[in-house]
Amino acid sequence: MESHTLHHTHASVPVVIPSIGVGLYQCPPGETERIVTEALEVGYRHFDTAAVYRNEAAVGRALRASGLKRSAYFVTSKIWRDGFGPHTADHIQRTIEQLGLDYADLLLVHAPPQPHERLSTWEAMMEAQTSGTTRSIGVSNYGKHHIEQLRTQCGVLPSVNQIEVSPYLQRHELTSYCAQHDVRIVAYSPLTRGKKLDDPTLVAIATATEKTPAQVLLRWGLQKGYIVIPKSVNKHRLQENFSVFDFHLSQQHMQQLDACDEGLITGWDPTVWE
Numbered sequence: 119m120e121s122h123t124l125h126h127t128h129a130s131v132p133v134v135i136p137s138i139g140v141g142l143y144q145c146p147p148g149e150t151e152r153i154v155t156e157a158l159e160v161g162y163r164h165f166d167t168a169a170v171y172r173n174e175a176a177v178g179r180a181l182r183a184s185g186l187k188r189s190a191y192f193v194t195s196k197i198w199r200d201g202f203g204p205h206t207a208d209h210i211q212r213t214i215e216q217l218g219l220d221y222a223d224l225l226l227v228h229a230p231p232q233p234h235e236r237l238s239t240w241e242a243m244m245e246a247q248t249s250g251t252t253r254s255i256g257v258s259n260y261g262k263h264h265i266e267q268l269r270t271q272c273g274v275l276p277s278v279n280q281i282e283v284s285p286y287l288q289r290h291e292l293t294s295y296c297a298q299h300d301v302r303i304v305a306y307s308p309l310t311r312g313k314k315l316d317d318p319t320l321v322a323i324a325t326a327t328e329k330t331p332a333q334v335l336l337r338w339g340l341q342k343g344y345i346v347i348p349k350s351v352n353k354h355r356l357q358e359n360f361s362v363f364d365f366h367l368s369q370q371h372m373q374q375l376d377a378c379d380e381g382l383i384t385g386w387d388p389t390v391w392e
């Protein structure tokens with residue numbers, strides 16, 4: 119499995135994030151322990167949850183029950199919108215309690231707060247990083263203008279920006295800006311929530327490479343240097359999505375996928391918020 123070292127962290131030990139993780143959105147709490155346990159069996163060591171997914175406690179239980187040492191896995195969670203501004207420190211604490219772990223590896227602001235709460239939210243995140251509650255901090259669904267505000271007014275950049283990205287939604291300006299400032303992209307909904315798995319271009323590349331459309335989408339993200347977090351509740355598909363390190367997309371196949379951009383947003387798009 120590949121990994122990346124995150125920038126903009128204060129940790130004395132480098133923060134290394136596996137380049138593929140399991141997305142846990144819409145994993146019901148009652149099924150989440152099984153999903154995380156099966157994902158660990160497959161080989162995943164990176165888990166993406168959020169306060170609003172209401173399964174942090176189940177994620178923590180499965181990880182603790184695995185018997186792995188804490189440094190062997192990477193956990194991301196996100197602070198939801200009711201935890202912005204004056205509430206951020208409390209919500210960070212609640213997330214850590216729910217996980218039942220000594221620290222998170224990465225905490226994200228789930229979406230840009232209103233302008234008047236944006237800096238205070240980020241300052242509370244910075245404090246959590248300084249105190250060791252989390253090894254790194256980042257943002258999600260931030261547009262360039264949101265990150266620019268942090269850069270110019272706080273001077274501390276996020277280590278990642280978790281945004282929706284796929285060949286069908288490439289966000290060239292935002293991803294270039296993040297690359298320029300060493301803000302790593304975590305690509306969510308990397309399988310387009312299944313919407314494009316039968317796209318003829320994708321299917322043709324999958325046939326040519328003897329891989330599945332889902333594997334080709336993930337490989338495209340990895341070759342762009344993104345971290346990908348596909349979600350599945352099914353062990354067979356968890357395995358399929360993890361088997362993406364034994365092939366390489368040619369320049370021609372990458373170019374064909376690069377030509378698929380159509381601005382497809384499958385969920386929400388807070389990058390355009392004020």
Ligand SMILES: NC(=O)c1ccc[n+]([C@@H]2O[C@H](COP(=O)([O-])OP(=O)(O)OC[C@H]3O[C@@H](n4cnc5c(N)ncnc54)[C@H](OP(=O)(O)O)[C@@H]3O)[C@@H](O)[C@H]2O)c1
Nearest residue numbers: 141142143166306307308309310311332348349350351355
């Ligand atoms: N920060 C944010 O605002 C935000 C927003 C959205 C998502 N996310 C994160 O990103 C993760 C992934 O995004 P997502 O869940 O929206 O969508 P996704 O990973 O693009 O797609 C998930 C869908 O694809 C299906 N699937 C999984 N593997 C497959 C395969 N190999 N072949 C065919 N279908 C497959 C899943 O069904 P089964 O489960 O039945 O396999 C599910 O319906 C989330 O779980 C969450 O952690 C973050």
